[in-house]
Each structure stands twice: as structure tokens, then as C-alpha cells.
Amino acid sequence: MKNLRVNVDHVTRVEGHGNIVVNVKEGKIEECKWEVVEAPRFFEAFVRGRNYLEIAHITSRICGICSIGHTLCSLQATEAAMGVKISEQTRLLRRILIQGENLQSHILHCYFLAAPDFVGAPSVFPLVQTHPEVVVRALRMKKLANDLCDIVGGRTVHPITPTVNGFTKLPALQDLKETRQRLADAGPDLEATLALFKTLKIPAFERETEYISLQSKEEYALYDGVIASTDAGTTPVENYRSWTNEYLVPHSTAKYTKHVRDSYLVGALARFNNNHAQLSRGAQKAASELGLTAPCYNPFMNTVAQVVEAIHAVDESIRLIDQLLDRGLKEEDRRILLKAGRGVGSVDVPRGILFHDYAYDKNGVCVEANCIIPTNQNHANLQKDMEALLPQILDRPEEEIRLSLEMLVRAYDPCISCSTHLLKVEFV
Amino acid sequence: MKPKIAFFDFASCEGCQLQVVNLEAEMLDVVGAVEIVQFREAMTEKSDDYAIAFVEGSITREKDIPRLQGIRKQASILVALGACATIGGVNGLKNFQPLDEVRRYVYGEKAPWYDTFPARPIDAVVPVDHYIHGCPIHKAEFIRVVQSLLLGKKPEIPSYPVCVECKRAGNVCVFELGITCLGPVTRAGCGAWCPTYRDNCAGCRGLVPNPNLNAEKEVLGKYGLTVDQAVNQFRLFLGYSEVAK
Numbered sequence: 080m081k082n083l084r085v086n087v088d089h090v091t092r093v094e095g096h097g098n099i100v101v102n103v104k105e106g107k108i109e110e111c112k113w114e115v116v117e118a119p120r121f122f123e124a125f126v127r128g129r130n131y132l133e134i135a136h137i138t139s140r141i142c143g144i145c146s147i148g149h150t151l152c153s154l155q156a157t158e159a160a161m162g163v164k165i166s167e168q169t170r171l172l173r174r175i176l177i178q179g180e181n182l183q184s185h186i187l188h189c190y191f192l193a194a195p196d197f198v199g200a201p202s203v204f205p206l207v208q209t210h211p212e213v214v215v216r217a218l219r220m221k222k223l224a225n226d227l228c229d230i231v232g233g234r235t236v237h238p239i240t241p242t243v244n245g246f247t248k249l250p251a252l253q254d255l256k257e258t259r260q261r262l263a264d265a266g267p268d269l270e271a272t273l274a275l276f277k278t279l280k281i282p283a284f285e286r287e288t289e290y291i292s293l294q295s296k297e298e299y300a301l302y303d304g305v306i307a308s309t310d311a312g313t314t315p316v317e318n319y320r321s322w323t324n325e326y327l328v329p330h331s332t333a334k335y336t337k338h339v340r341d342s343y344l345v346g347a348l349a350r351f352n353n354n355h356a357q358l359s360r361g362a363q364k365a366a367s368e369l370g371l372t373a374p375c376y377n378p379f380m381n382t383v384a385q386v387v388e389a390i391h392a393v394d395e396s397i398r399l400i401d402q403l404l405d406r407g408l409k410e411e412d413r414r415i416l417l418k419a420g421r422g423v424g425s426v427d428v429p430r431g432i433l434f435h436d437y438a439y440d441k442n443g444v445c446v447e448a449n450c451i452i453p454t455n456q457n458h459a460n461l462q463k464d465m466e467a468l469l470p471q472i473l474d475r476p477e478e479e480i481r482l483s484l485e486m487l488v489r490a491y492d493p494c495i496s497c498s499t500h501l502l503k504v505e506f507v
Numbered sequence: 508m509k510p511k512i513a514f515f516d517f518a519s520c521e522g523c524q525l526q527v528v529n530l531e532a533e534m535l536d537v538v539g540a541v542e543i544v545q546f547r548e549a550m551t552e553k554s555d556d557y558a559i560a561f562v563e564g565s566i567t568r569e570k571d572i573p574r575l576q577g578i579r580k581q582a583s584i585l586v587a588l589g590a591c592a593t594i595g596g597v598n599g600l601k602n603f604q605p606l607d608e609v610r611r612y613v614y615g616e617k618a619p620w621y622d623t624f625p626a627r628p629i630d631a632v633v634p635v636d637h638y639i640h641g642c643p644i645h646k647a648e649f650i651r652v653v654q655s656l657l658l659g660k661k662p663e664i665p666s667y668p669v670c671v672e673c674k675r676a677g678n679v680c681v682f683e684l685g686i687t688c689l690g691p692v693t694r695a696g697c698g699a700w701c702p703t704y705r706d707n708c709a710g711c712r713g714l715v716p717n718p719n720l721n722a723e724k725e726v727l728g729k730y731g732l733t734v735d736q737a738v739n740q741f742r743l744f745l746g747y748s749e750v751a752k
Binding site: 092127 | 571
């Protein structure tokens with residue numbers, strides 16, 4: 080009978096600090112645990128007392144990789160609290176930004192963080208020697224996505240221009256035109272990406288769970304919509320608390336969540352399962368070529384769903400930029416009337432559905448805050464997947480078991496910096 | 508032999524390491540000029556044999572201290588990467604609230620599980636050789652610092668305020684747009700990033716040497732801020748420094 084100890088102290092190629100702990104004695108699994116050990120940062124506590132114009136800049140700093148998503152979600156919550164209705168121009172620009180972030184984040188994860196496992200490399204750096212054309216292509220696509228975000232947001236990491244009720248500065252039409260051309264020229268890179276990920280052997284593993292994402296009648300939802308679940312239909316974002324049900328576990332500095340079952344999954348795979356019919360034609364074709372069909376219960380396929388969404392992001396960015404070019408851009412009055420109130424925002428960011436919830440006093444000073452992060456919502460599901468996967472692979476060599484578990488963690492594309500700072504707030 | 512470099516992080520958003528990954532075109536040159544031996548965000552292979560350590564993040568709990576001291580002991584050159592590491596950054600905002608209450612607000616009755624102390628920059632714990640300021644860092648500045656270190660030179664960073672770069676960029680002063688700005692006392696080097704996009708400078712690169720703080724407070728006052736509001740504006744990134752106290 081087998082004895083096994085796996086202790087991956089800080090899983091690499093993920094954002095933030097998490098450990099895998101496995102202990103098997105005489106064939107019996109005594110411990111199988113996903114631990115989050117990131118230093119807590121307490122954002123919800125320290126935004127209190129800050130001015131409404133600063134809140135998005137502060138909460139952007141929850142996470143560098145997801146900073147656009149946090150910024151937009153934060154602005155939505157503030158605008159909801161103040162009763163502000165944004166213009167169609169602002170909504171278009173924000174939807175371009177979220178597509179840009181999705182594209183850059185997915186390319187980073189698929190190529191740099193996930194792919195090395197499939198070719199037996201410890202990181203992307205050795206691939207610079209062995210597969211230079213792949214690395215150069217990934218960098219080129221990432222740069223395109225980052226340039227798109229720079230043009231609209233002023234900066235990809237911690238964007239500058241998005242603000243309450245608009246943008247501090249609008250992009251130049253000429254820059255948008257040039258970027259549109261580069262997006263249109265990205266076809267061969269997307270084809271090559273599709274071809275590459277078709278060759279990767281995704282581990283066969285299934286565990287059905289609940290899948291939660293935003294949903295919208297208008298489009299494949301990222302920027303706004305209602306909360307949708309494969310188990311429970313839809314509900315307005317304001318009801319997020321009763322759908323997330325945060326709780327604490329002693330081995331983790333992040334909070335966990337559950338809804339209908341013991342756990343649920345958020346992210347590209349959840350969005351695909353809920354909203355696949357609204358993907359662009361190119362993205363739908365890619366999904367079928369990659370063997371991704373809804374409903375898909377294999378968490379390792381999240382990476383494949385990200386490839387599909389990357390293709391969608393390019394198509395959708397072109398469509399949105401065309402709308403802007405048709406309309407033209409004009410400076411808008413961003414002034415608002417301050418009022419006391421509470422508001423909830425929700426954006427489906429690269430790693431899944433995100434909620435920000437603030438209360439303000441009549442001077443626009445934040446008095447309560449709560450943020451629920453995609454990776455937090457995935458921790459429990461990842462734990463359940465590990466518990467289901469381990470018995471299926473227990474007869475394999477230790478190194479293979481370790482790698483499989485690490486690959487499972489990476490498939491979730493966890494963003495642990497994001498996940499360590501929940502809340503425990505009762506709004507009155 | 509190529510110099511061995513390593514990346515580490517403490518309490519932060521990892522956005523400054525992401526800026527390094529986002530170098531894109533220049534990344535291949537960097538990878539060609541140095542040997543990256545540890546970079547958890549991007550690689551699995553790992554060695555503790557390194558000469559230059561880039562450290563992102565603030566120190567916020569007891570168990571961070573020995574880890575940072577270990578890095579200091581190994582590295583011949585230690586570089587603080589980004590505002591959390593250089594000046595404490597947004598993590599310092601929590602220092603102005605009673606920490607027991609902060610922990611309770613976030614973790615409720617389970618607060619005792621979560622160890623924390625006032626956030627501080629890394630030079631409050633160990634000596635730091637060089638600073639790459641900003642939230643996030645500027646990619647071009649990162650390249651300049653790496654180039655200097657490879658040539659064995661001391662990296663030069665500006666000691667004049669953001670206003671100088673802002674004027675050079677031909678921007679309309681954001682004070683004229685009704686926005687209060689910390690550019691007059693904040694260290695340049697970012698190319699007046701935020702004012703160029705018509706937002707205020709929030710001081711993420713730290714103060715210039717010998718800043719004229721009284722004049723800045725006077726200007727902020729002239730534009731309608733009370734002393735408390737002015738101090739509060741400094742707290743956003745500079746919470747650890749005297750100016751915010």
C-alpha cells in the first residue's frame with residue numbers, strides 16, 4: 080500500500096501564494112488540501128473614509144493582473160450608489176477595456192502559465208530557446224491586448240482614465256483605428272494559437288458542479304448583466320450575498336463561498352457553459368475544433384475556454400471599436416450630484432464573476448465596503464476537485480501526481496492576491 | 508557569466524512583477540542579458556543562488572521579517588520594486604485605523620487567525636540598495652535600472668518633482684481643471700503619467716528630497732482643501748511617511 084507526501088509550498092506560475100498539501104498513508108488519503116497563505120491586506124477596511132473618486136484607484140490595487148476589472152466593477156458600484164446612469168459612449172469604452180483585459184490575461188495564462196506543463200518545461204523561459212516562434216507570437220498578442228488597454232485606459236496595470244461617470248481623457252480616434260487594424264490582422268496568430276492548443280492533451284477528469292457567471296440578453300456578458308447559475312436560473316446582481324454565502328476556513332487567509340451545492344465554479348468555463356451561444360462565430364468554431372462543448376464538467380478545460388474567449392475578445396473588440404468609430408467620440412459632462420446610498424457592481428473578469436459593494440455618506444465618503452473575488456469563489460470548488468481527482472490518480476508515480484494537482488490548480492488560473500481580503504460586513 | 512537575478516513579493520498586487528512580464532519586446536533582451544533563477548509568478552524552476560533580488564510588496568506581518576532578512580543575506584544587491592516596497596503604498600492606509608478593528612471588519616470573529624501589523628516599506632526592515640518607484644513601476648525605468656546594474660553603475664533616478672515632467676509634456680496643469688495634485692512634491696520619473704491623462708498625481712513615487720511641504724499644503728489650501736483633507740490626500744500612498752501623520 081502506498082505512502083505519499085506531497086507538499087507544494089507555494090504553487091508556481093499562479094498569481095499569489097497557495098500551497099498543496101497531500102498526505103497518503105498505506106493507500107488511505109489522510110489529507111488533501113488547497114491552502115491559501117497570502118498575506119491579508121484588508122482593503123474593505125481601509126477604503127472606508129476615502130473619497131468616492133479615489134475608491135476605484137484604491138481597489139484596483141487589490142490585483143495588478145485584474146486591475147481593469149476591479150476598476151470597472153468599483154466604478155459601477157459607486158455609480159449605482161449615487162444613482163448615476165453612464166452614457167452609451169462610456170459603456171462602449173468600458174466594454175472594450177474589459178475585452179482587452181480578458182485577451183491579455185488569457186494569453187498570459189494559456190501561453191506562459193499553463194502551456195509549459197504540456198511540453199514538460201518548468202516555465203516559458205526555456206521555450207525562448209526551444210520554441211522561439213511560439214514565445215514571440217504570445218508576446219505579440221499580449222502586446223496588442225495591452226496596447227488596446229493603454230489607449231483606452233491610459234495604462235493596463237492600474238488604469239488611469241476610467242472614472243466615475245466617464246473617462247478623464249478619451250482615446251484618440253486615430254489610435255483606435257490603428258488598433259482596430261492590428262486586431263483585424265491578428266487572424267494568423269489566433270489560428271496558430273488554436274492549432275497549438277489543439278495539440279495539447281487535456282487530462283480526462285470530470286466533476287459536475289454549479290457554474291455561475293454574468294448573463295445578458297444583449298451579448299456574451301462580461302461588463303454587465305444578471306447573475307446566472309446552471310442550477311438556479313438568474314437573479315439581479317444586488318442579490319449577490321445570498322448567492323455567494325462567504326465563510327472562513329482555518330487553513331486559508333481567503334474566504335470560501337457556496338451556493339446550491341458545496342461549491343461552485345466561476346471563470347471562462349462557467350461563462351462558456353452559461354452563455355456559449357452568444358460567442359462570436361469564430362469563437363464558436365474554435366470551441367468545436369478544440370472539443371469544448373457545453374455543458375463541460377472538466378475543470379482542466381477552463382484553459383481551453385480561455386483560448387475560445389481570446390478569439391471572441393478580438394472579434395468583439397473590433398465590433399465595439401467599429402461602433403465607436405461610427406458614432407465618433409465627444410467630451411461629456413461627468414459631473415454628478417453626490418448623495419448618500421449603497422450600490423453593487425458586478426463584472427465578469429478573466430477569472431470569473433466579481434462583486435463590489437459600497438455605501439457612501441452624503442459627502443461621497445465611503446463608509447462600508449465589500450468585495451467578492453472570483454478566485455475566492457473557486458477555492459472550495461478547487462478543493463472538491465482535488466479530493467475527487469486524487470483517488471483516480473493515486474496509482475501513478477509521485478511526480479506525476481504532484482504535476483497533475485499543480486496543473487489542476489493552474490487550470491483555475493487562481494489570482495490569490497485578489498482573494499485575500501474579504502469582508503464580514505453587515506450593512507444597516 | 509550572466510548575473511543571476513530573482514524576484515520576490517510580500518503584501519502587494521504583483522502588478523509590478525506583471526509590468527516586468529509586460530515588457531514584451533524587451534523581455535527577450537532582458538532574458539538574454541541575465542539569468543532569472545527565481546520568479547514564482549512566472550516560473551517553477553528555482554534556485555537560491557542569486558546576486559540581485561527585486562522585492563515587491565510591503566512588510567505587514569511578523570513572519571515576513573525573517574524571509575526578507577534571508578533574501579537580504581543572499582543578495583549582493585537588493586532592489587525595492589514598486590510603491591508597496593519603496594514607500595509602503597496603499598497598504599499603509601490601514602495604519603490609520605485600529606488594527607484590531609480592521610481585522611474584525613474583514614474577518615469577523617475569526618480575526619485572531621489573521622496576523623497583521625502596520626504596513627511598512629522594506630527599508631524599514633533591511634537596508635535597500637536601489638529603488639524603482641511607482642504604482643505600478645514604469646517599464647522604461649525598470650530597463651534603465653537593470654542596464655545600470657549590469658554595467659556596475661548606480662542607477663540614477665530623478666530628484667526633481669513630477670511638475671517638471673508635466674510641463675515638459677505640455678500638459679495643462681490639473682489644478683486649472685479643478686483637481687488637487689501632489690505633483691509639486693512627488694519624485695518624477697514616470698513622465699507625469701497620471702496628469703497626462705488629466706488625473707491628479709497621488710504621490711505613488713514618494714516625495715522628492717527636501718520637498719517644500721508647507722508650500723504644497725498652502726497650494727492645496729488655496730484650492731479649497733482643509734489641512735485634514737490635504738494630509739488625507741498624502742495618506743493614499745505615503746501613509747508610512749511623516750507627511751501623512
